[in-house]
Every structure is written in C-alpha cells, then in structure tokens.
Amino acid sequence: MNQYKKVAFYTLGCKLNFSETSTIARDFEEAGFAKVNFDDTPDIYVINTCSVTENADKKCKQLVKKGLKINPNAFVIIIGCYAQLKPEQISNIPGVDLVLGANEKFNILEHLEAMDAKAETAQMKFENIKETKEFVPSFSYGDRTRSFLKVQDGCDYFCTFCTIPLARGKSRNASVAETTLEAQKIADTKIKEVVLTGVNIGDFGQNGEENFFDLVKSLDEVEGIERFRISSIEPNLLSDEIIEFTLANSKRFVPHFHIPLQSGSDKLLKAMRRKYLSELYVNRVNKIKEIYPDACIGVDVIVGFPGETDEEFMVTYNLLKDLDISYLHVFTYSERANTGALKMKDVVPMNVRKDRSKMLHILSDKKKRKFYEENLNKDFTVLWEGENDNGFMYGFTENYVKVTQPYNETDINEMRKVNLKRINSQGIVEIETLV
Numbered sequence: 001m002n003q004y005k006k007v008a009f010y011t012l013g014c015k016l017n018f019s020e021t022s023t024i025a026r027d028f029e030e031a032g033f034a035k036v037n038f039d040d041t042p043d044i045y046v047i048n049t050c051s052v053t054e055n056a057d058k059k060c061k062q063l064v065k066k067g068l069k070i071n072p073n074a075f076v077i078i079i080g081c082y083a084q085l086k087p088e089q090i091s092n093i094p095g096v097d098l099v100l101g102a103n104e105k106f107n108i109l110e111h112l113e114a115m116d117a118k119a120e121t122a123q124m125k126f127e128n129i130k131e132t133k134e135f136v137p138s139f140s141y142g143d144r145t146r147s148f149l150k151v152q153d154g155c156d157y158f159c160t161f162c163t164i165p166l167a168r169g170k171s172r173n174a175s176v177a178e179t180t181l182e183a184q185k186i187a188d189t190k191i192k193e194v195v196l197t198g199v200n201i202g203d204f205g206q207n208g209e210e211n212f213f214d215l216v217k218s219l220d221e222v223e224g225i226e227r228f229r230i231s232s233i234e235p236n237l238l239s240d241e242i243i244e245f246t247l248a249n250s251k252r253f254v255p256h257f258h259i260p261l262q263s264g265s266d267k268l269l270k271a272m273r274r275k276y277l278s279e280l281y282v283n284r285v286n287k288i289k290e291i292y293p294d295a296c297i298g299v300d301v302i303v304g305f306p307g308e309t310d311e312e313f314m315v316t317y318n319l320l321k322d323l324d325i326s327y328l329h330v331f332t333y334s335e336r337a338n339t340g341a342l343k344m345k346d347v348v349p350m351n352v353r354k355d356r357s358k359m360l361h362i363l364s365d366k367k368k369r370k371f372y373e374e375n376l377n378k379d380f381t382v383l384w385e386g387e388n389d390n391g392f393m394y395g396f397t398e399n400y401v402k403v404t405q406p407y408n409e410t411d412i413n414e415m416r417k418v419n420l421k422r423i424n425s426q427g428i429v430e431i432e433t434l435v
Helices: 015-030 054-070 081-085 089-093 102-115 162-168 175-188 210-219 238-251 265-271 279-292 310-322 350-375
Strands: 007-013 042-050 075-080 098-100 124-126 148-151 193-197 227-230 254-264 296-303 326-332 379-384 394-396 403-408 415-423 431-434
Touching: 007 227, 007 279, 015 042, 015 102, 015 193, 015 210, 015 265, 042 081, 042 102, 075 081, 075 102, 075 210, 081 089, 081 162, 081 310, 081 379, 089 124, 098 102, 098 175, 098 394, 102 265, 124 431, 148 175, 148 415, 210 238, 210 403, 227 254, 238 279, 254 310, 254 415, 279 296, 350 415, 394 415
Parallel strands: 007 042, 042 075, 075 098, 098 124, 148 193, 193 227, 254 296, 296 326, 403 431
Antiparallel strands: 379 394, 379 415, 394 403, 415 431
16 A cells, blocks of 8 residues: 555544544654645545444545545545444445554555555454454544543443443553553643543543542652643532542642533433433532532533433433533433433434534523623633634633633733633623733
C-alpha cells in the first residue's frame, strides 16, 4: 500500500473515539503518511464509527459515499464500535475495503500493508469481543487547548439499553503509573487542559489494588497541565473521597462533573439495570453542591425507554427540575439489536418520545441559564480557545461556563482571570478581564 500516502480521518461518536482516532493518526504520520482533510482527495479514508444511535450507522454509510465521490479510488477502512458489532453489514457497503474490530483497529497499518489494492469485497478482521482484553492508551492532540486522555476502555455493566459492552468488551485499563506517563506526554506539549475519558472511568482499577481515586491523586501531581476535567462518571462510583479531593484539595481538577442519571424513576432504573436508585443520585448532587456551590453538574437522561408512562416521565422531569444541576444531555431511546430492552413491552410511541425530549431540552436551557446567572459578578479563570468566530473568541471557566470576548490572538491557549459580567443574546457570558 506504499502508493497510498494521503490519509483522512472522520470520527463519529464520543470523546473516547476522538482520543483513539488521534492516536491512530499519529501512527500513520510516523509511518510517513500525510494527514489531510476529508475533502483534500486523500488516498485512504479511515472512518471511526459509533453505534450508540441509529443515526451514527446511517452517517457511516453517508461518509463512505461522500469519500468515494471525492476520490473513487480511495481505500476505505471502517473501525470502531459499529465495525465490531456489525462487520458483515459494513462489509456490504459499496466501496468499503477493510473492516477492523475493537482490537484490530490499533494494528491498522499492518492490515493495510498486507493489501495491494482496492478489494472487490471488503476484508473483515475482528475477534469475539470476549477475547478483547488488551488496553491501548490513547490521547487526542491537535486542539492546542485541550486533550482527551483515554484512561479506561470497555464496561462490565450490561444496562438493558446499551450495546457498548458488546462493542468494546470488558472493563480494562493500564496502571496508574502508565496512565500518568501518558498524561506527562500531553504535559510536554502546549496543551493546558486534559479531559479524562473512557467507557466507565469510575471502574478504573488493577486487580483490586488500584482505583480511580488513586489515579486522580496521581494525575493531580502532573506538572505542566493546568486543568483535569472528569468527562463522565457513574453516580455509584463517584465516592465521597473523589468529590472531596477534587473540589477541596486538588491543585488541578476542576469543579465540573458529568453524572449519568438516565431516569429519575426507580422502577425504570431497575428495568435499565442501573447500579443505583434516584436517592443515591440526589445524594451525590447534594454532596457536590454542599462543598462547592458553584460546581457545574451535567446529566445524561434517556426519554422513551420501554415502560416509561406519562407518570414515570414526570417523576424524572420533577426530580431534574428540583435538583441543583447545570445542564442536560437528552437521549431519545432507540431500539438496539442484542439488548435486553428490545424484548420489553410497553414500547413508547416515537412521537411521545420526541415530545418528552423537547420538554427536557427546554428544562436544560432553563437550568443552564439559571446556572450562568448564579455565576455572574464572580471571578473565575478562563482558558481561551483558538477559533475566530466573526471577530469573537470563546473559552470556558473552570466550572464550565462558556464565555466570549473580542478575538485576541495573544490570548489563545492562555489562562486569564475574569469577572463574569452579563449573558448575551446567544446565551454566552461576556466578561471583564482582571489580569
């Protein structure tokens, strides 16, 4: 495959996928390939797929079509969760040459080397997900400001709505020492903020000898990184010691948590096979706010899960309305093959799912507005990003308030002390720089 020298990547789905794509892209560059944009007539397309939503499956097909329109002779490789779950289905997409499963994607260059030209039928390389035990560290690099560091992969929870354990295998990770070394590599670049990512990062551990709290304490000592942000952590794994350390004693962890709820109804939480009930969730939110009232708390919630009656939905709605949270990520339940929920009765009609989703999106907007208003006239530190949006630039405070100011190139990737002044018509906070 030496005649193919330009490669383009497209990533669907989560931050974990972005960290893995970035690591695979660096492998290509070290092997002498030029990384180019999707539209720059690449010789090879690598599409890293997601399978959390039905839409991601369709998007994969659209991307293959789009790529081959740009270069009909391009070599097309599909990796990621969809590739592990539905390899045969992907191999039937016209123009796909290679489909790599969960483990094989990290050996992509070897598989590529073994192929001479575009194939009439796609080659599939994957193993039973139960055999996937290797952990490959990854981090994203390219955004000068922020990096996503993969600290864990796979999941041992089998929630009835989720295909991720089938796509990524058992929970696994490197040691605290090895993961801290990866963070040190990021610290040696100009990146200031690291977001910890994985499938179930709170489940981090090594034979019972290490846990996620050990990792947090170790990362907190990494010189050269200004901020660590925890991307998402299950409420049952968010211990008092993690909350107390990150909010009261750490040097680098920011007051921002993203905690999946999925439903406020205990009946539905049990049907989903979640590992907690609503009381524990409320307890975690209250604990955070007790220690740090300005902490940002994001919430994942699913609407339209089988058995979600109007009454059950309102239990969720009212719980979220009364909780001191900052924003919601709302997911409309979609049926997934090989999940327990597929066999459940009392399916919620799609129009009802959409109506409930709309209600929660409106609630999220109100929660975010209230959170921003509560932070006005207070001082925070902003890390400015590089995008020039019609003469304005953006950044985030440590507690995840989005702020804006006129574009100033010297502020890119700099930490600035600011006072939050007012919320503009776009719902973004305008500031006054203090230092």
